[in-house]
Amino acid sequence: MQMAAVTVIIVLILTLEASTTTLAARNALAENKTCYGDGTGGSTGISLSFDIYLMTCPQAEDIVRSGVEQAVASDPRMAASLLRLHFHDCFVNGCDGSVLLDDNANFVGEKTAGPNLNSLRGFEVIDSIKTELEQACPQTVSCADILAIAARDSVVLSGGPTWQVETGRTDSRGASLTKANNNLPAPTSNVPTLIQKFQNLGLSAQDMVVLSGAHTIGKARCSSFSSRLNSMGDLEFIQSLQQLCSGSNGTLAHLDLSTPATFDNQYYINLLSGDGLLPSDQVLAGGPSGVLDLVQAYATDQSLFFEDFATSVIRMGRLTPTTGTAGEVRKNCRVVN
Numbered sequence: 001m002q003m004a005a006v007t008v009i010i011v012l013i014l015t016l017e018a019s020t021t022t023l024a025a026r027n028a029l030a031e032n033k034t035c036y037g038d039g040t041g042g043s044t045g046i047s048l049s050f051d052i053y054l055m056t057c058p059q060a061e062d063i064v065r066s067g068v069e070q071a072v073a074s075d076p077r078m079a080a081s082l083l084r085l086h087f088h089d090c091f092v093n094g095c096d097g098s099v100l101l102d103d104n105a106n107f108v109g110e111k112t113a114g115p116n117l118n119s120l121r122g123f124e125v126i127d128s129i130k131t132e133l134e135q136a137c138p139q140t141v142s143c144a145d146i147l148a149i150a151a152r153d154s155v156v157l158s159g160g161p162t163w164q165v166e167t168g169r170t171d172s173r174g175a176s177l178t179k180a181n182n183n184l185p186a187p188t189s190n191v192p193t194l195i196q197k198f199q200n201l202g203l204s205a206q207d208m209v210v211l212s213g214a215h216t217i218g219k220a221r222c223s224s225f226s227s228r229l230n231s232m233g234d235l236e237f238i239q240s241l242q243q244l245c246s247g248s249n250g251t252l253a254h255l256d257l258s259t260p261a262t263f264d265n266q267y268y269i270n271l272l273s274g275d276g277l278l279p280s281d282q283v284l285a286g287g288p289s290g291v292l293d294l295v296q297a298y299a300t301d302q303s304l305f306f307e308d309f310a311t312s313v314i315r316m317g318r319l320t321p322t323t324g325t326a327g328e329v330r331k332n333c334r335v336v337n
Contacts, residue, residue, distance in 0.1 A: 047168055048166035048167060048168045048169065048317070048318060049166060049167070049168055050164050050165075050166060050167070051167075052167045052168045053137075053140065053141060053167060056137060056140050057133070057136065057137035057140045057141055059136055059137075060133060060136075060137065060140075060141045060145075060149075061149055061165075063129060063132050063133055063136060064129055064133075064146055064149040064150055064153060065149075065153045067125060067128055067129035067132065067150070068082060068125070068129075068150050068153040068154055068157065069153075069157065071122070071125040071128075072154065072157050072158075076261045077218065077219060077261075078121075078122055078125060078154075079154035079155070079157055079158045079217060079218075079261075079263075080154070080158075080214075080217040080218025080219070080255075081120070081121045081122040081218070082122045082125060082126075082147075082150045082151060082153075082154045083151045083154045083155060083214055083217070083218075084120065084122075084214070084218065085099060085100075085120060085122050085123075085126070085147055085150075085151070086147045086148055086150070086151035086317075087151075087211070087214065087316070088110075088115065088116060088120060088180070088184060089144065089147050090316050090317065090319045091183045091184050091197075091201065091319075092110055092175070092176055092179045092180045092183050092184070093172065093175075093176055093179060093321050094319040094320040094321045095144050095147070095148060095169055095316075095317055095318075095319055095320065096144050096169065096170065096171060096172035096320070096321050096327060097142060097143035097144035097146075097147065097169075097171040097172060097330065097333060098110055098172040098174065098175040098176070099111070099116070099120070099147075099175070099180075100123065100126060100143055100147075100333040100334060101172075101174075101175045101333075101334060101335065101336070102334045102335065104335075107174075107175075108175075108177050109175040109177065110175045110176065110177055110179075110180040112177065113177050113180030113181045113184070114180075114181050115180065115181070115184040115186070116180060116184075119221075123333075123334070125150070126143065126146055126147065126150070126333055127332075127333060127334070129146055129150070130143060130146060130330075130332070130333050133146070134331060138331075139329045139331060140329065141167075141329070142169050142170055142171045142327075142329045142330070143171045143329075143330050143333035144169035144170065144171055144172075145165075145167045145168070145169050146333070148165050148166075148167065148169070148317050149165050149167070151313070152165050152313070155263050155309075158217050158261060158262060158263035159262045159263050159264060160216075160263030160264070160306065160309070161263075161306035161307070161309060161310045162310070163310035163311075163313065163314060165314075165317070166314060166317060166318065169320075169327075170326065170327025170328060170329060171327050171328055171329060171330045171333070172321060172327055173327065173328060173336045174336075183197065183200070183201070184197075185197045185280060186280065187220065187224040187225060187278040187279060187280050188227060188279050188280060189279075189280040189283075190280075190283055191283050191284065191286075191287040191288065191291060194208050194212075194280060194283075195208055198211075201319055202319070203312075203315065203316060203319075205290065205291065206294060206308070206312070207312040207315060207316065209284060209291055209294045209295065209298075210294070210298070210305065210308045210309050210311075210312045211309070211312050211313070211316065212267075212280075212281060212284060213265070213267050213268065213298065213305055213309055214309075215255040215256070215267055215277070215278065215281055216255070216256050216259070216262070216263055216264055216265070216266055216267035217255065217256065217260065217261060217262070217263050218254075218255050219252040219253060219254055219255060219260075220252065220253060220255055220277055220278060221249065221250055221251065221252055221253075222241075222244065222245035222248065222249045222250065222251045222252075222253065223249040223250065224278060225241070225253070225277050225278050225279060226245070226249065227279050228241060228277065228278070228279055228282070229241055229242050229245060231279075231282075232274075233274035233275070233282070234273060234274040234275050237257075237273075237274065237275045240257075241253065241277075253277060254277075255267070255277050255278070255281075256270060256277075257270075257275065257277075258270065264302060265298050265299060265301075265302040265305045267281070268295050268296075268298040268299035268305070269299045271284055271285040271295055271299070272285055272295065272296065272299050
């Protein structure tokens, strides 16, 4: 009995120590987590709130959810694609739907930027949802809000956490090819570069680690992780990638080979085993202590990952435009009114 009691006490002490370490890491990496909006942490005056469409378009979220459900049922990979659209939108001039604008004779959008070209997908799904919303509530729900709601629904449909989406964004009347090329992290980025890219937008190192966990679903082309084919690590994993990519750089690989269509914490478990697909993912396991502590914490505690992911996505969703005229609610997400 005494031996059992001692064992219980030891387990409790170890658990407390682990929790304390995780909390310290989260606090250290999140030191600027209250800074949103303009790349310097300032406020831009755009007000977001919950249930903003409750009176003007009460069926808005149901329409978005239905569209996402149909798309994911037809193509499970679409969940990751819609989530990625929201990320790539928010990282360029804030969450303003600029990523959805098509090029034309007098305008160059963001779709041809290096990180987006032949990579971003799901535009037709957003078009379909927008068409239904325009029929139900003309010029009420912005394309930027559709992206935010669709991202949440995609995560939920994949088995991940839910959260209440803040709405009230407007759509931009412009886009920035230059910022799309410069702001979005490359798949070859190292940890300091990743942290800097996020901090440039007022997001923290913790936000970077937890939002990278979105790579628990989706696919990537061999060209985006070619340096992993000759890297050190899990030999069996590396050899499987070499075999997969031997035919073409355009071949797709699952970002998470273990549970490719499930939003879970397997991404972090893979990193600790040396099985991260993108170089920018695997470097997190060799990052500074605070980064590595969070990787280990999320690999151990899926609930912690889910909680922090929801918090960081909401924070990212508050990134707002800093320049230009007031936005609009587009009738067609591909073109300015």
